[in-house]
Amino acid sequence: MSSKSERNDRKSGKKPVFGNRPDGPRDKGQKPAAQGFGRREETPRQPRSPDRGKSDADNFLWGRHPVLAALANPARRGMGRLLATTERAAEIENNALANGHKIEVVDIQALTRMLPPGAGHQGLAFKVQPLEGVSLEELADPAEGVIVMLDQLTDPQNVGAIFRSALAFGARGIIVQDRHAPALAGALAKAAVGATERLPHARVTNLSRALERLADLGWRAVGLDGTGEQTLEEALDHQPTVLVMGSEGDGIRRLVAEHCDVLAKIPMPGGFESLNVSNAAAVALYEAARAQRG
DSSP: OOOSOOOOOOOOSOOOEESOOOOOOOOOOOOOOOOOOOOOOOOOOOOOOOOHHHHHHHTEEESHHHHHHHHHOGGGTTOSEEEEOHHHHHHHHHHHHHTTOOEEEOOHHHHHHHSOTTOOOTTEEEEOOOOOOBOHHHHHSSOOSEEEEESSOOOHHHHHHHHHHHHHTTOOEEEEETTSSOOSSHHHHHHHTTHHHHSOEEEESOHHHHHHHHHHTTOEEEEEOTTOSEEHHHHOOSSOEEEEEOBTTTBSOHHHHHTSSEEEEOOOTTOOOOOOHHHHHHHHHHHHHHHHHO
């Protein structure tokens, strides 16, 4: 994971705290992190205007598993604003102190108001900049195992679920496009159940060029496409493999698909047209892990 520091937001007002870390000016931190079955052109888009509500959500982790995973991440040490209800503060005090964090105790109504509607915070929230990620070379060299590449997947629930599956099936990490991926925080981190803190990710400007670089490093790219001539079982082998997943609406874009060594499909004898992309990723990761062992 990135070793760069995260922003430590200012505290306002006097709150009960656990621990004895003194208050001080906030640390300067890293930049916020930034993101892909069918095909279409890989064309650049203009960045969207910042949205205050979305930015606030992107700066929060909430829920027990995401927050505890963040506290255990060395890259988060001593950074961010850790908020908890009295009950949760007592529960996580040792974890927080061990990693240089002070707990700001708030009542559950105040915590709920700080977060997006419907956020299942379980009495815990952590305001901190998303992790920046690692370089492509750090993630992919040496070439071995499985990496997942996401071509413009923007739904936080799907991306979070893919992180969770990738960690569960032993993937090396995940590659996303820099300008078209959701921040690894908020609802995404909640869906990932802490996997975004434990699984490395790399952000790249251009996925096609990234696939060219990965080929140079010894990786073979398998794109998931419902029109693929081979099944996943036929396409996968023990070689270092990049699983390329496209967005649910448009799939893998044409230029990205052209940089894949093979396009493969998940056979569906039940006759249903397709799977949700996060479910398809879980099936593909299972098959890829089995092929690696074989």
